[in-house]
Amino acid sequence: MTLERVLILSAVVFSIGLYGFLTKRNAITMLMAIELMFNGVTIAAVAMARYITPSVLRVDPTATSDGLVQFVLSGQVLSMFVIAVAAAEVSLGIAIIITVYRARRTIDVTEVNLMRR
Amino acid sequence: MTINDLYLIAPEIALASTGLIVIVLDLVLNNKRFLPVFALLGVLVSVFFTLALCADISASSNGSMIGLFSTLVVDKFAIFFKLLILSIVALVVLGSVDFVNKFEDSQGEFYGLILLSAVGMMLMAATKELISIYISVELATLPIAALAALMKTNRSSEAGLKFLLLAAVSSAFLLYGMVLVYGFTGSTYLDVIAGAVTTGAVPFGSSVMLAGIALIVVGFGFKISMVPFQMWVPDVYEGSPTPVVAFLSVASKAAAFAVILRVFYVGFGGVNVDWASMFAVLAALSMTTGNLVAMMQTNIKRLLGYSTIAQAGYILVGVAAITATTPDGGIVGLGPSGVLFYLAGYAVTNLAAFFAIIVINNHINSELISDFSGIAKRAPLLSAVIAISMISLIGIPPTVGFMGKLYLFNAAVSSGLVWLAVVGVLNSVISAYYYLRVVKTMYLGAGEPENRITYSLPVLVAVVVVVIGILVIGIVPGPLFEFTEVAVRSLFIAS
Numbered sequence: 324m325t326l327e328r329v330l331i332l333s334a335v336v337f338s339i340g341l342y343g344f345l346t347k348r349n350a351i352t353m354l355m356a357i358e359l360m361f362n363g364v365t366i367a368a369v370a371m372a373r374y375i376t377p378s379v380l381r382v383d384p385t386a387t388s389d390g391l392v393q394f395v396l397s398g399q400v401l402s403m404f405v406i407a408v409a410a411a412e413v414s415l416g417i418a419i420i421i422t423v424y425r426a427r428r429t430i431d432v433t434e435v436n437l438m439r440r
Numbered sequence: 441m442t443i444n445d446l447y448l449i450a451p452e453i454a455l456a457s458t459g460l461i462v463i464v465l466d467l468v469l470n471n472k473r474f475l476p477v478f479a480l481l482g483v484l485v486s487v488f489f490t491l492a493l494c495a496d497i498s499a500s501s502n503g504s505m506i507g508l509f510s511t512l513v514v515d516k517f518a519i520f521f522k523l524l525i526l527s528i529v530a531l532v533v534l535g536s537v538d539f540v541n542k543f544e545d546s547q548g549e550f551y552g553l554i555l556l557s558a559v560g561m562m563l564m565a566a567t568k569e570l571i572s573i574y575i576s577v578e579l580a581t582l583p584i585a586a587l588a589a590l591m592k593t594n595r596s597s598e599a600g601l602k603f604l605l606l607a608a609v610s611s612a613f614l615l616y617g618m619v620l621v622y623g624f625t626g627s628t629y630l631d632v633i634a635g636a637v638t639t640g641a642v643p644f645g646s647s648v649m650l651a652g653i654a655l656i657v658v659g660f661g662f663k664i665s666m667v668p669f670q671m672w673v674p675d676v677y678e679g680s681p682t683p684v685v686a687f688l689s690v691a692s693k694a695a696a697f698a699v700i701l702r703v704f705y706v707g708f709g710g711v712n713v714d715w716a717s718m719f720a721v722l723a724a725l726s727m728t729t730g731n732l733v734a735m736m737q738t739n740i741k742r743l744l745g746y747s748t749i750a751q752a753g754y755i756l757v758g759v760a761a762i763t764a765t766t767p768d769g770g771i772v773g774l775g776p777s778g779v780l781f782y783l784a785g786y787a788v789t790n791l792a793a794f795f796a797i798i799v800i801n802n803h804i805n806s807e808l809i810s811d812f813s814g815i816a817k818r819a820p821l822l823s824a825v826i827a828i829s830m831i832s833l834i835g836i837p838p839t840v841g842f843m844g845k846l847y848l849f850n851a852a853v854s855s856g857l858v859w860l861a862v863v864g865v866l867n868s869v870i871s872a873y874y875y876l877r878v879v880k881t882m883y884l885g886a887g888e889p890e891n892r893i894t895y896s897l898p899v900l901v902a903v904v905v906v907v908i909g910i911l912v913i914g915i916v917p918g919p920l921f922e923f924t925e926v927a928v929r930s931l932f933i934a935s
Contacts, residue, residue: 326460330711336614337616337848340612344605344609350601350605353605354605354608357605357608357609357612359610360612360616361612361615364612365620366467366621367616367620367623367680368619368622371619371622371623373673374623375623391656393634397570397571397622397627397628398622398623400571400620401570401571401574401615401618401619401622401628403572403617404571404575405574408574408575408578408611411578411582412578412582412604412608414824415582415585415586416601416604416605416608417605418586418589419585419586419589419597419600419601419604420601422592422597422600423597423598425592425593426593426594426597427594427597427598427599432601432605435598435601435602437598437679438600439595
């Protein structure tokens with residue numbers, strides 16, 4: 324598995340998510356599409372970290388643990404944070420969708436257009 | 441994490457704990473009138489820590505302190521934005537007391553979420569590492585989505601949904617850009633990124649860097665409501681509770697511009713991509729689109745929404761007016777310091793307009809500009825406030841808006857962007873039409889002078905403070921401008 328292929332995979336996943344966000348009309352499906360975009364990013368982050376690790380070690384075999392954290396693990400740390408923040412985002416999203424549903428009895432975003440004239 | 445790290449984020453810790461305390465107090469207190477007092481106390485403690493940090497970095501040798509695995513940097517630049525955001529929070533809390541008192545529940549949530557969002561914004565100005573920037577952006581954004589939907593009415597929940605969905609997509613773009621930059625340079629630290637870019641020690645070709653920068657611009661473009669990523673602005677402005685819009689329009693914009701300046705000037709300063717020209721074009725587009733569409737608006741909040749898009753364009757002029765340092769530490773060009781100055785001026789100006797509109801909306805229950813007809817007879821002081829604020833938004837002396845535009849367009853001319861300055865001036869002329877139309881409706885429309893509009897003392901204090909801010913900074917801009925120059929200089933020293 325080369326880095327290139329993993330990056331293509333991540334771009335494909337990201338694009339599928341973006342396509343879903345732009346075409347779907349159901350707010351929950353749109354949240355799922357956003358989740359897909361975040362997952363595409365996560366794949367890329369981990370792949371980058373995996374690629375950078377050996378190269379940094381090759382350049383500097385005596386790299387200290389601080390240096391390793393700073394350069395090597397950033398991608399993996401990023402992916403952990405993305406997962407956590409995405410969870411927060413979705414929970415807030417669902418909460419807001421529930422208030423929309425209570426007010427409107429629908430979560431179809433084409434019908435949620437009180438203000439667009 | 442050491443004690444020193446805790447000291448460096450003491451302003452944020454103070455604000456975050458106040459936010460949580462206010463939410464808990466809301467559950468146990470019967471008299472909700474104490475909630476804003478607690479919120480203001482928290483802001484005061486945070487200001488105290490910020491000033492202590494400011495004194496410490498003035499005494500230190502290199503003018504900045506770094507902590508939390510060197511992700512956090514406290515320099516004059518960060519201090520400027522922290523103080524700006526804290527003042528905005530204090531003013532918004534004061535100015536929305538009447539509005540929030542009408543809530544049957546979730547008063548504590550209102551103040552708590554504003555404070556938590558402000559924590560994210562303060563961190564945005566003070567981080568120099570991409571992951572922390574992302575986390576702070578989310579911390580600043582998510583509470584605002586919740587605040588937008590706080591009223592649980594049809595319009596409010598719609599605004600919250602739209603804001604949340606588009607903010608989430610924009611942060612996905614931002615993240616993708618950050619990951620590409622990380623892959624290109626091997627680090628998420630802005631200073632290391634700058635080093636890798638200048639030495640050319642990079643694993644991929646520069647096209648990946650270009651893609652990364654473009655995606656980061658998309659991500660931040662949403663936050664500063666820049667064309668072509670502005671479509672959420674009018675709906676969210678119209679639907680959200682007005683105090684939330686006031687907070688969103690000034691604080692969120694200031695914090696996002698802080699990140700843009702730090703990321704682009706510190707991290708991407710040496711990149712072989714002409715991002716300054718890109719910002720110049722986007723600035724022209726934002727100004728023109730915002731101003732042209734604003735002319736057709738009938739709702740005052742929508743009008744201010746399009747106005748904020750145009751104002752984002754003016755501020756972007758300062759980002760595009762690229763500034764360089766001379767070897768002896770002097771600064772060529774006024775771009776970034778103009779941005780800082782304009783953001784402070786925009787904060788007082790826009791808050792003045794919104795505070796007056798909050799009170800008037802509360803009484804006439806309408807946001808249509810036509811319903812503001814003759815309101816000057818019912819609320820002479822508030823109408824004068826709106827008039828001063830509109831004059832400042834156009835950029836007519838002796839207001840701060842004039843001084844801000846003067847600095848920004850001056851910076852544009854001195855860095856060779858004469859065409860952009862011309863576009864900016866033309867746009868200011870166009871904008872006079874719709875800003876003055878509001879003033880004309882208020883003063884010349886027919887209206888009955890009886891049943892005066894009343895408001896409480898905190899609101900009066902907030903309104904008076906912002907109006908004094910508009911006029912005093914407009915007449916004596918020197919001290920603030922010196923502060924912004926010191927702040928921007930610390931940005932360059934850090935790089």
